[in-house]
Amino acid sequence: MASENSNDFDAIVVGSGISGGWAAKELTERGLKVLMLERGRNVTHRHDYVTEGKAAWEMPFAGQVPESLTESDYAMQNQCYAFSDYTKHFFVNDRENPYATAGDKPFTWIRGYQLGGRSLIWHRHSYRLSDLDFKANKLDGHGTDWPIRYKDLAPWYDHAETFAGISGSLEGLPQLPDGVFQPPFPMNCVEKDIKKNIEAAFADRNLIMGRVAHLTEPTKEQMALGRSRCMNRNECQRGCSFGAYFSSLSATLPAANRTGNLTTVTDAVVDSVIYDGDSDRASGVRVVDANTREHRSYGARLVFLCASTLGTAQIMLNSTSERFPNGIANSSGTLGRYLMDHVGGVGAGGVFPGHQDKYDAGRRGAGLYLPRFRNVTDKDERFLRGFGYQGSAYRLSWSRGDNTPGIGSEFKAELRQPGPWGFGMAGFGEMLPDERNRVWLSKNNKDSWGMPILEIDCEHRENELAMLDAIATDAEELLKAAGLTDITVNRDKAAPGLMIHEMGTARMGHDPNTSVLNKFNQTHDVPNLFVTDGSAMASSACQNPSLTYMALTARAAATAVEMLQEGKL
Amino acid sequence: MTKLADNSTLLTRRAAIKNAVALVGGVLTATQLSLLNEAVAANVEDAPPRFLNREQYSMLSRVADLIIPETDTAGALGTGVPRFIDMMLADWASPQRQERYIAGLDHIDKRARDSGASSFSASTTEQQMVLLRALDNEFFAENPTDPFFGELKKMVLFAYYSSEIGATVELRFQRIPGDYLPCVPMADDSHAWFWSQYNYGL
Numbered sequence: 001m002a003s004e005n006s007n008d009f010d011a012i013v014v015g016s017g018i019s020g021g022w023a024a025k026e027l028t029e030r031g032l033k034v035l036m037l038e039r040g041r042n043v044t045h046r047h048d049y050v051t052e053g054k055a056a057w058e059m060p061f062a063g064q065v066p067e068s069l070t071e072s073d074y075a076m077q078n079q080c081y082a083f084s085d086y087t088k089h090f091f092v093n094d095r096e097n098p099y100a101t102a103g104d105k106p107f108t109w110i111r112g113y114q115l116g117g118r119s120l121i122w123h124r125h126s127y128r129l130s131d132l133d134f135k136a137n138k139l140d141g142h143g144t145d146w147p148i149r150y151k152d153l154a155p156w157y158d159h160a161e162t163f164a165g166i167s168g169s170l171e172g173l174p175q176l177p178d179g180v181f182q183p184p185f186p187m188n189c190v191e192k193d194i195k196k197n198i199e200a201a202f203a204d205r206n207l208i209m210g211r212v213a214h215l216t217e218p219t220k221e222q223m224a225l226g227r228s229r230c231m232n233r234n235e236c237q238r239g240c241s242f243g244a245y246f247s248s249l250s251a252t253l254p255a256a257n258r259t260g261n262l263t264t265v266t267d268a269v270v271d272s273v274i275y276d277g278d279s280d281r282a283s284g285v286r287v288v289d290a291n292t293r294e295h296r297s298y299g300a301r302l303v304f305l306c307a308s309t310l311g312t313a314q315i316m317l318n319s320t321s322e323r324f325p326n327g328i329a330n331s332s333g334t335l336g337r338y339l340m341d342h343v344g345g346v347g348a349g350g351v352f353p354g355h356q357d358k359y360d361a362g363r364r365g366a367g368l369y370l371p372r373f374r375n376v377t378d379k380d381e382r383f384l385r386g387f388g389y390q391g392s393a394y395r396l397s398w399s400r401g402d403n404t405p406g407i408g409s410e411f412k413a414e415l416r417q418p419g420p421w422g423f424g425m426a427g428f429g430e431m432l433p434d435e436r437n438r439v440w441l442s443k444n445n446k447d448s449w450g451m452p453i454l455e456i457d458c459e460h461r462e463n464e465l466a467m468l469d470a471i472a473t474d475a476e477e478l479l480k481a482a483g484l485t486d487i488t489v490n491r492d493k494a495a496p497g498l499m500i501h502e503m504g505t506a507r508m509g510h511d512p513n514t515s516v517l518n519k520f521n522q523t524h525d526v527p528n529l530f531v532t533d534g535s536a537m538a539s540s541a542c543q544n545p546s547l548t549y550m551a552l553t554a555r556a557a558a559t560a561v562e563m564l565q566e567g568k569l
Numbered sequence: 570m571t572k573l574a575d576n577s578t579l580l581t582r583r584a585a586i587k588n589a590v591a592l593v594g595g596v597l598t599a600t601q602l603s604l605l606n607e608a609v610a611a612n613v614e615d616a617p618p619r620f621l622n623r624e625q626y627s628m629l630s631r632v633a634d635l636i637i638p639e640t641d642t643a644g645a646l647g648t649g650v651p652r653f654i655d656m657m658l659a660d661w662a663s664p665q666r667q668e669r670y671i672a673g674l675d676h677i678d679k680r681a682r683d684s685g686a687s688s689f690s691a692s693t694t695e696q697q698m699v700l701l702r703a704l705d706n707e708f709f710a711e712n713p714t715d716p717f718f719g720e721l722k723k724m725v726l727f728a729y730y731s732s733e734i735g736a737t738v739e740l741r742f743q744r745i746p747g748d749y750l751p752c753v754p755m756a757d758d759s760h761a762w763f764w765s766q767y768n769y770g771l
Contacts, residue, residue: 053744056731056765060660062653063731063765067663084767189752232746235765359755362746363764397761398730398740399769402723405709407636407701412644415726416739418761 009035009263010564011302012285014270014315017117019533019549020306021248021256022160026557027304028261032564035263035298036256039290039307040113042266043090043120045226045249049239051086059085079498080110082121082237090114090121090237099310100442102457108497109310109456115266117308118500119247121237124213125369125390126166127543128157128177132376136430137539140384143338143433144509146538147519150177156551163255164246164550165222167230167366168211175386176371176543182217184209185366190352190393190421194482195368201481204373210390212366213246213547225254234363245365267291269449272319273303273328273529281569282328282529288449302528302560302569306553309339309534310439313505314454316531317441329506329523332513336440338433339456340504340540343387343464345494347426348475350484352393359395359418367392370425370478372542374470383466384432387542389475391425423484427471430542432463433504437496458496468493501545503534521556528569532556618651620659620667625674628689629654632677633725635694635701642739645725648732654724673717677704724771736763 010032013023020036027034042048056062065085070078077083077091092111101107112118131150137143154177161180168181187195187209195207214230215222227243227250236245243250256262267290274297276283284299305312313336319328327335372386396419406414437459441452460468472491479487509515512524521536523529532553534545541548563569618626633645633654645651658667680700681689689697704718713719729735736742740763 055733055742055744056736056763057733061657062727063767064657064661064769064771066661067666071663078768082767086765086767185749186751191751232749233744355752357755358752359759360749360751361753361762362743362749363762364749395761397764398726399766401726402719405705407705407722408698409638409640412637412640412739415730416760418755418759 009033009298009300011035011304011560012037012298012300013304013306014285015039015117015305015307015311015533016115016248016253016264017112017306017308017533018119018122018248018546019553020117020304021119021252022550022553023304023306023532023557024256024262025163025252026554027302027561028256028259030558030561031261032302032561033261033263034256035265035300037268037270037285037287037298038115038117038264038266039269039311040115040117040266041290042264043115043239043249045243045254046239046241049241050089051238052235052241053233054086054238061085076108077110079108079495080500082123086235087121087237090239096448098445098447099453100445100455102455105457105459106495106497107456107458108495109502110497110500111308115264116247116249116253120239120249122247122546123500123544124236124245124365125544126161126164126168126211126213126547127369128179129153129541129543129548130175130177132175132372133539133541133543136385136541137433142384143539144507144511144514147508147510147515152519153548153551153555156555157547159554160547160550162219163221164213164251164547165215165218165227166211166547167209167214167216169209171206171208171371173206173371175376179211181211182215185212185214185216185364187368188360188393189355189358190423191368193354194352194393194423194484197482198370198478202373202478204376205370205478207368207370210366210369214365215244222251225251227251230365232362232364234365236365269451270307270315271295271449271451272315273305274299275319275321275324275328275526277321277323280526282526288451290449293449302564303530304553304557304560305529305531305535306533309502309505310454310456312531312533312535313439314441314451316506317439318451324525329516329525329529331525332515334435334507334514335516336505337435337438338504338507338538339437339439339458339502340431340433340537341458341496342499342501342540342542343429343431343460343468343493344427344471344499346468346471346475346491347389347391347424348472348479348487348489349422349424350479350487352421352423352482352484355421364392368425374474380470382470383463385430385463385467385542387427387429387467387471389425389427389471389478391423393421393423395419396422423479423482425475425478426490427468427475428499428501428542428544429464429467429471431460431540433507433539434461439505456497460493460496501534501540503537503540503545506531506535507538508536509538520559521552522560522563527563528560530556530560616652618655620655621670621674624690625671626651626655628674628678631690631697632701632721633728635698636722636725637729643734645729648729648734650725650728650732653728653732657724657728669717669720673715673721676715676717680704720771727766727769727771730763731766 138145230244317327370389506516630651708719
């Protein structure tokens with residue numbers, strides 16, 4: 001292992017989630033000796049998917065987490081749709097990992113501290129941003145202009161999709177560029193009817209199959225990494241031994257490991273980046289052992305921070321020096337600011353009359369997507385930017401019995417049959433970058449590894465609230481046009497954080513005075529320090545962001561290696 | 570897998586699929602086998618209940634039996650629902666929920682006594698059904714005065730359909746579906762699929 005400030009490694013990658021995995025793959029494949037540091041425990045692909053394939057009756061509480069444990073240890077994580085007794089070992093313990101929020105402003109921080117991070121438990125929807133998104137800040141003046149445009153990232157989206165394996169359909173929509181896709185999952189008959197009805201009623205709206213990181217027709221490269229096609233279990237967040245969905249464990253880390261250039265150290269909490277004033281470079285990182293609490297440091301010529309939006313912000317803010325008293329690479333003072341999430345939770349559902357003689361089989365892990373249609377060609381007077389929806393059609397299950405009067409043999413016979421077809425959809429909307437939405441380090445409270453905890457001050461403001469209102473109203477209108485009955489509209493918005501698309505605390509920009517990162521995710525201030533997770537985002541767009549992190553990371557890694565070889569770092 | 574398997578072949582298929590899972594993932598562990606054994610043991614009705622007292626347990630068993638009776642398939646009793654609920658109350662439930670169950674069962678008994686019986690358990694099956702139907706209808710009224718019956722019914726349904734017989738004989742379950750078939754013609758007697766419920770909100 002590396003000793004204090006030695007340069008045993010060419011590069012250090014902090015974090016092993018979607019961004020960290022990509023950084024490790026791209027850097028090792030270019031010949032760099034890479035050290036990956038993960039704060040959580042080791043997880044071995046397949047071996048540690050301890051609940052995979054288990055049926056409800058094979059779980060101690062049929063999959064439900066004991067109530068007192070939920071209350072004491074998982075108050076935040078329990079709010080995530082994917083949290084259950086089948087998956088709780090891939091979520092953090094909230095009691096052991098505290099953070100603070102400002103006043104009465106909730107922020108739900110969903111985390112997975114283990115090798116693979118949240119790539120094990122993500123929702124897998126993968127969409128490109130378009131120039132509608134990259135130009136948005138410049139156009140309406142919120143946030144700082146993205147220093148890149150779609151053409152800069154397009155080849156890296158190709159690269160990311162080809163390797164990760166994204167299934168989806170080619171649609172030719174300008175606001176949601178097509179990519180390199182494996183065959184899409186099929187729509188069921190009700191979804192096809194709803195698509196037809198919506199597209200007939202609205203010229204500007206499309207209902208498409210979701211683009212998801214599931215293999216439907218694996219490539220030779222994917223098969224060589226031990227991955228195979230999706231088996232339609234829809235139990236992804238327990239881990240998938242088929243390697244059918246993209247995760248660091250199924251894809252990027254095996255690719256990095258086969259180069260022979262990757263060293264992985266788990267249970268290593270990165271406390272800070274070491275800044276060397278003489279060379280004006282990051283010389284390595286300080287680490288606290290998660291179990292022994294012993295301190296040590298690692299050195300390298302290049303540092304990639306991929307510790308998640310808030311994790312990276314916390315490390316950078318905690319990396320102080322004479323030159324950077326307020327956090328490394330923070331000469332602009334924007335570090336920790338412009339925190340965004342998507343807005344959502346709001347949507348609508350109903351019953352689709354018809355197709356009572358049809359059923360589907362298999363548990364498709366992908367839903368549908370209704371791409372953004374507001375502020376695409378027309379200008380909406382109520383709010384800036386836009387939103388999309390995810391949804392799906394399914395026959396109601398036995399659980400409708402909870403909401404149906406009845407007991408006894410007739411009731412039982414009724415619930416044996418599938419119920420009517422239901423359809424539900426929920427919005428994902430863009431949040432404006434706002435300086436007031438920010439995080440900082442607590443002056444008084446430290447966690448058990450000695451790190452000052454994060455304090456988060458984030459709220460939905462006028463534009464977000466107007467958009468949430470439109471998401472609900474439009475959902476109802478869409479479902480009426482789709483031919484649904486018994487429509488119910490859910491207007492209960494998710495608290496900031498709960499969409500689990502937090503981003504923006506170390507934003508990219510042209511100007512070193514107003515942004516942390518340049519167009520290559522390189523910090524303006526420290527040339528050999530790169531940040532490629534969600535914190536780099538200058539705006540949130542409304543698409544699920546992980547694919548963009550993959551593309552940004554791959555592009556930054558390629559650039560960093562070039563710079564290193566040219567002696568510029 | 571081009572058509573839906575019927576229930577008689579499902580159990581054999583399930584055994585084969587279990588082996589497939591074990592080969593692929595090595596996920597069938599000793600712990601899992603011991604869980605299966607515990608599930609079998611939990612069906613032994615003469616073991617004393619762990620949370621409820623004997624009278625409460627007997628009442629719970631009767632209520633569960635009336636909600637999901639034995640028909641051409643096993644009902645709540647044949648699938649160990651009372652044992653499961655008693656175990657959930659002992660090991661899973663919050664103190665608040667434990668209190669609700671004690672008070673709720675007591676309230677059902679009181680309603681039986683209010684209508685002239687000496688207890689719920691001493692009532693005839695007809696009287697018990699009349700009372701439970703009344704409680705069920707009250708739960709679905711505008712402002713239910715006592716929501717406990719709805720909570721109990723939800724738990725009984727969850728326990729029944731999450732049991733092996735409930736999921737694989739009463740309903741159908743595929744451990745590894747393989748394909749997603751989007752639109753399959755359905756016979757009149759097609760059973761619904763069982764899905765594992767995540768954060769169910771019991």
